[in-house]
Amino acid sequence: xxxxxxxxxxxxxxxxxxxxxxxxxxxxxxxxxxxxxxxxxxxxxxxxxxxxxxxxxxxxxxxxxxxxxxxxxxxxxxxxxxxxxxxxxxxxxxxxxxxxxxxxxxxxxxxxxxxxxxxxxxxxxxxxxxxxxxxxxxxxxxxxxxxxxxxxxxxxxxxxxxxxxxxxxxxxxxxxxxxxxxxxxxxxx
Amino acid sequence: xxxxxxxxxxxxxxxxxxxxxxxxxxxxxxxxxxxxxxxxxxxxxxxxxxxxxxxxxxxxxxxxxxxxxxxxxxxxxxxxxxxxxxxxxxxxxxxxxxxxxxxxxxxxxxxxxxxxxxxxxxxxxxxxxxxxxxxxxxxxxxxxxxxxxxxxxxxxxxxxxxxxxxxxxxxxxxxxxxxxxxxxxxxxxxxxxxxxxxxxxxxxxxxxxxxxxxxxxxxxxxxxxxxxxxxxxxxxxxxxxxxxxxxxxxxxxxxxxxxxxxxxxxxxxxxxxxxxxxxxxxxxxxxxxxxxxxxxxxxxxxxxxxxxxxxxxxxxxxxxxxxxxxxxxxxxxxxxxxxxxxxxxxxxxxxxxxxxxxxxxxxxxxxxxxxxxxxxxxxxxxxxxxxxxxxxxxxxxxxxxxxxxxxxxxxxxxxxxxxxxxxxxxxxxxxxxxxxxxxxxxxxxxxxxxxxxxxxxxxxxxxxxxxxxxxxxxxx
Numbered sequence: 294x295x296x297x298x299x300x301x302x303x304x305x306x307x308x309x310x311x312x313x314x315x316x317x318x319x320x321x322x323x324x325x326x327x328x329x330x331x332x333x334x335x336x337x338x339x340x341x342x343x344x345x346x347x348x349x350x351x352x353x354x355x356x357x358x359x360x361x362x363x364x365x366x367x368x369x370x371x372x373x374x375x376x377x378x379x380x381x382x383x384x385x386x387x388x389x390x391x392x393x394x395x396x397x398x399x400x401x402x403x404x405x406x407x408x409x410x411x412x413x414x415x416x417x418x419x420x421x422x423x424x425x426x427x428x429x430x431x432x433x434x435x436x437x438x439x440x441x442x443x444x445x446x447x448x449x450x451x452x453x454x455x456x457x458x459x460x461x462x463x464x465x466x467x468x469x470x471x472x473x474x475x476x477x478x479x480x481x482x
Numbered sequence: 483x484x485x486x487x488x489x490x491x492x493x494x495x496x497x498x499x500x501x502x503x504x505x506x507x508x509x510x511x512x513x514x515x516x517x518x519x520x521x522x523x524x525x526x527x528x529x530x531x532x533x534x535x536x537x538x539x540x541x542x543x544x545x546x547x548x549x550x551x552x553x554x555x556x557x558x559x560x561x562x563x564x565x566x567x568x569x570x571x572x573x574x575x576x577x578x579x580x581x582x583x584x585x586x587x588x589x590x591x592x593x594x595x596x597x598x599x600x601x602x603x604x605x606x607x608x609x610x611x612x613x614x615x616x617x618x619x620x621x622x623x624x625x626x627x628x629x630x631x632x633x634x635x636x637x638x639x640x641x642x643x644x645x646x647x648x649x650x651x652x653x654x655x656x657x658x659x660x661x662x663x664x665x666x667x668x669x670x671x672x673x674x675x676x677x678x679x680x681x682x683x684x685x686x687x688x689x690x691x692x693x694x695x696x697x698x699x700x701x702x703x704x705x706x707x708x709x710x711x712x713x714x715x716x717x718x719x720x721x722x723x724x725x726x727x728x729x730x731x732x733x734x735x736x737x738x739x740x741x742x743x744x745x746x747x748x749x750x751x752x753x754x755x756x757x758x759x760x761x762x763x764x765x766x767x768x769x770x771x772x773x774x775x776x777x778x779x780x781x782x783x784x785x786x787x788x789x790x791x792x793x794x795x796x797x798x799x800x801x802x803x804x805x806x807x808x809x810x811x812x813x814x815x816x817x818x819x820x821x822x823x824x825x826x827x828x829x830x831x832x833x834x835x836x837x838x839x840x841x842x843x844x845x846x847x848x849x850x851x852x853x854x855x856x857x858x859x860x861x862x863x864x865x866x867x868x869x870x871x872x873x874x875x876x877x878x879x880x881x882x883x884x885x886x887x888x889x890x891x892x893x894x895x896x897x898x899x900x901x902x903x904x905x906x907x908x909x910x911x912x913x914x915x916x917x918x919x920x921x922x923x924x925x926x927x928x929x930x931x932x933x934x935x936x937x938x939x940x941x942x943x944x945x946x947x948x949x950x951x952x953x954x955x956x957x958x
Contacts (some may be wrong), residue, residue, distance in 0.1 A: 462647075
């Protein structure tokens with residue numbers, strides 16, 4: 294009897310230790326299953342970039358993100374996406390996938406300033422669609438790269454005015470008629 | 483009685499276990515925290531250094547000032563020789579060792595061409611086989627580890643230098659990690675400090691456990707165990723019949739109160755012991771049993787001094803009391819020796835009761851011994867006094883008779899009166915027994931005279947009685 298109790302306690306301790314060691318694996322899903330109806334902010338991203346290398350990419354934003362506010366400050370636009378904004382970048386297996394090919398992973402930005410793992414208001418998540426696992430990237434990798442979105446860069450419209458775009462290379466914009474204006478990629482090289 | 487397990491051993495064991503666990507956990511907790519904090523401070527410092535280097539390299543590279551980064555690395559190394567700072571390309575080759583990066587950049591840009599630098603004279607380091615380095619490149623994440631080389635301990639950080647969008651203009655977009663910053667620090671003094679801390683904590687722990695164990699053991703021994711032992715010794719003495727020992731404890735605490743209580747108890751026991759000389763054992767048993775009354779078959783023994791009134795008129799009171807006590811004490815001793823219990827003294831009369839399987843033979847034996855002694859030594863010892871004895875067996879009521887202030891445990895009933903009448907009928911030196919007693923003497927070596935029929939006071943009919951034959955020398 295005592296031996297059994299000891300085994301149970303040991304198993305519980307071991308389980309706790311294993312659970313703690315995988316604390317960055319999120320327990321509840323952060324990424325919505327169905328985002329197909331969301332607005333596309335960038336499509337046809339079929340050129341290599343650091344971080345995603347030779348993978349075709351497509352970017353979508355949820356309705357909450359479309360409530361983005363843009364204010365002028367010292368002559369520059371400052372974007373501020375509301376809490377609850379989710380931006381999903383689909384990562385495809387190759388640079389030129391055939392039609393109907395499904396993405397292999399999603400890299401996701403979620404606006405959640407209260408989250409202790411957030412960096413400048415965003416939490417950065419990678420979802421492996423094959424393994425169906427999600428992982429919060431709380432180190433520099435995603436954050437450092439996306440910091441460049443807030444200054445002139447070489448992707449999309451290149452942010453020539455150095456707007457603060459709240460870490461999105463392809464910000465959501467509305468036209469005067471209220472329709473979305475999709476970003477075009479005008480890379481110079 | 484169960485085998486005694488000394489409590490001293492248990493108390494000492496509890497003290498030692500409590501101290502070892504309590505102090506051990508506390509000291510381990512603080513020592514561990516201190517050591518962890520010590521190491522963490524050093525590691526955090528190194529992480530900050532790596533962050534500064536990362537930003538410096540990033541900012542120096544952006545305007546194409548690679549030589550500035552090289553100078554920065556060299557300067558930091560000069561300021562703090564304990565640091566080893568290196569920058570490697572993502573293929574593991576030491577950065578700035580050749581012109582391959584310059585060539586790549588020149589190919590990617592159109593408006594500026596970097597000049598080739600002279601090749602490095604030193605041997606070029608390549609860490610492409612290093613596991614931590616490869617892990618850093620693959621995971622694109624900072625990794626750190628502690629390693630021991632000979633007698634020295636090093637803490638090393640590998641920090642990836644990311645190919646950010648603004649870097650990709652010159653370096654191309656086909657790779658994510660441009661290089662890895664390695665910063666390593668000799669933390670041997672900190673590890674040694676940790677070892678010293680652990681040693682001090684361990685020594686302090688042992689010292690405290692020993693000192694506190696000695697103190698607490700002595701405290702418990704002096705304040706609790708020794709007084710308890712002393713109380714136990716007093717109780718043992720009382721059990722052995724020594725009522726003179728007392729607990730001598732000066733403690734003004736629970737143990738002291740216990741000692742006082744034990745002393746009071748011993749005094750009470752002594753008083754009860756003394757009281758038992760004046761009160762029959764059946765009275766004491768009754769007090770203990772708290773029974774109101776029981777019906778039981780017993781043998782009643784009445785012994786009365788003959789012609790005592792006439793004797794007392796001739797003698798002085800002192801002589802009367804001395805000789806009366808002498809003959810009563812003698813009879814009492816014989817009755818007790820034969821298993822009887824003196825119920826009461828009524829003037830010069832003894833009322834005794836015998837219980838159990840051999841109650842009749844025991845009562846008769848007592849009577850015969852008494853008569854033989856008096857027959858032989860009455861004149862010499864008892865001033866010529868003689869007794870008549872009557873014995874009867876029958877069912878009587880035993881109970882506490884009297885009031886709450888004064889009561890006796892005694893026997894009442896017709897058989898009691900009948901025994902008394904037999905005693906009245908007995909002449910000096912005679913023992914008269916009833917038919918019920920006679921019937922239980924058969925074959926037990928007591929000789930009797932044939933039955934006589936007598937009529938006693940209060941009874942209409944004649945009753946069969948028997949006279950016990952006196953003992954001869956050698957009987958019993």
